[in-house]
Amino acid sequence: MAEDLKVGILGAGMMGAEIALCFAARGYPVIMNDISLELAQRGKERLQVVFDKAVRKGIFQQEEKESTLAQITPTDHYAMLGDVDLVIEAVVEDFDTKKKTFHELDNVCNPGCVFATNTSSIPITRLATCVASERKAKFIGAHFFSPASVMQLVEVIPGLETGEETVTFMMDCCQRIGKTPIRVKDVTGFVVNRILNAMWVEAARLLDEGVASAKDIDTGCRLGLGHPIGPFALMDLTSNDLNLKVQEILFESYGERFRPMPILKQKVFANHLGRKTGRGWFDYKG
């Protein structure tokens, strides 16, 4: 067990549970909190399958499964996070929920504990207003990518009042779990989601103009650009309702270049959300 870093994860959902796994796999004890013990335990149970998949990709060793999962303690008590060195918040993407959560945590965590948020779209500097003024220097963004057990990148985002030592600490934590951190300014969409959505808007425009089919545009990106997956197949994985929501947020911040294409809105109206509804840009039924 690596004794020098104890981690708390808030939210045992899709992102939180896999981030917990990344730390546990490197020997760090993790307390994983959700609104009920059942949800926290369910998050841990899902990791059985996640771990096996990551073994097939050569990321983890099968024989380490038991000891890795044993490092994760599910809970619904914030008090259990009293002695952690780092909290990574991955609760639902809603400002008021995150605010309430950080407020509660501020009362139980050590003054030295760093608070990191995995938010995709809420400014870090705005979220930092949810903690006591003494903690603001220890508040930072740590944006993992899905699936977090596999994807190597973490965007590390200091807010206006984040201390330089907190940035160094967060970059170091990412490296300890085998991730590659990049430092990014606190702007809407950070780096990767801005690039991704600029491409998705253009892909939808090409389809709308009849320049090529969705299948051929995907083939173009895979074989011409070396992307592992085409834009339409990826949009179907992340789901079009979420894609539209993100583009609306980017449009609000940056204007025309992120205006969602009407064809994406139609997909959402028609419930063609992607793999999760069996149909999106492509058909997955059967």
Ligand SMILES: NC(=O)c1ccc[n+]([C@@H]2O[C@H](COP(=O)([O-])OP(=O)(O)OC[C@H]3O[C@@H](n4cnc5c(N)ncnc54)[C@H](O)[C@@H]3O)[C@@H](O)[C@H]2O)c1
């Ligand atoms: N899904 C992605 O691809 C992705 C990628 C990067 C970042 N994110 C961000 O990560 C965060 C989590 O996303 P997700 O996809 O894992 O969501 P999710 O809905 O799968 O999981 C959220 C979890 O938080 C729990 N929760 C809600 N309120 C809580 C509270 N007060 N205390 C403790 N737990 C609470 C929920 O019960 C749920 O289990 C969001 O901020 C999202 O924007 C998501």
